[in-house]
Amino acid sequence: MNQSEDRCAGGIQYTLTRRKVRNINLRVRGDGSVAVSAPLRVDTARVDAFVAGHAGWVQRSRRLMLGRAEAEANTPLPSLAEVQARMIQLCQRYFPLFAATCPGGRMPRIRVKEMHTRWGSCSLRTGTLCFARRLGAMPAEAQEYVVVHEFCHFAHPNHGPAFWAAVGEILPDYARRRKLLQP
Numbered sequence: 001m002n003q004s005e006d007r008c009a010g011g012i013q014y015t016l017t018r019r020k021v022r023n024i025n026l027r028v029r030g031d032g033s034v035a036v037s038a039p040l041r042v043d044t045a046r047v048d049a050f051v052a053g054h055a056g057w058v059q060r061s062r063r064l065m066l067g068r069a070e071a072e073a074n075t076p077l078p079s080l081a082e083v084q085a086r087m088i089q090l091c092q093r094y095f096p097l098f099a100a101t102c103p104g105g106r107m108p109r110i111r112v113k114e115m116h117t118r119w120g121s122c123s124l125r126t127g128t129l130c131f132a133r134r135l136g137a138m139p140a141e142a143q144e145y146v147v148v149h150e151f152c153h154f155a156h157p158n159h160g161p162a163f164w165a166a167v168g169e170i171l172p173d174y175a176r177r178r179k180l181l182q183p
Contacts, residue, residue: 007044010052016044024050028061030116064182065117075137083136084112090147091129097170101155103127108154112136119181120146122153138181145177 003018014034024047025037038047051058078086088110095107102108108129115121115132122129129150135143148170156163167174
């Protein structure tokens with residue numbers, strides 16, 4: 001059973017949840033609140049030290065989210081249907097490069113939904129690529145980067161060196177494209 005408690009460390013208010021995880025995980029939510037999940041075996045002082053040690057990252061993340069929220073408020077988003085059509089088109093274009101790594105060698109299911117902390121996600125279990133509606137308001141090069149990034153997760157589920165090598169093989173300028181997604 002998960003146990004949660006509100007805590008403060010390094011000037012950061014956060015909610016600590018104990019669960020079956022391997023590492024301490026720190027997340028800044030879309031509303032700016034901070035959530036930490038930690039293994040049951042890790043003592044609270046160590047979790048507090050981890051949060052305090054990442055206080056600068058938390059503050060930067062909050063500023064980025066605020067900037068992103070302001071930019072989005074000033075940019076009308078295309079409809080879900082428009083973004084869905086665009087993402088399907090892009091995925092169909094890149095699919096032949098990734099067919100061998102997709103579950104069953106089939107085109108993944110493509111979904112678009114409201115996501116505020118991610119541009120996209122890949123579900124290996126269901127063979128689904130999901131994209132944030134707000135991605136539809138970004139430049140085409142940024143959209144292509146997210147599509148390639150998510151397709152690469154079928155072969156490399158983490159963000160290790162092999163993953164980034166795969167992204168770079170398809171998009172040698174991926175770092176420049178990735179920066180287009182920052183506010």
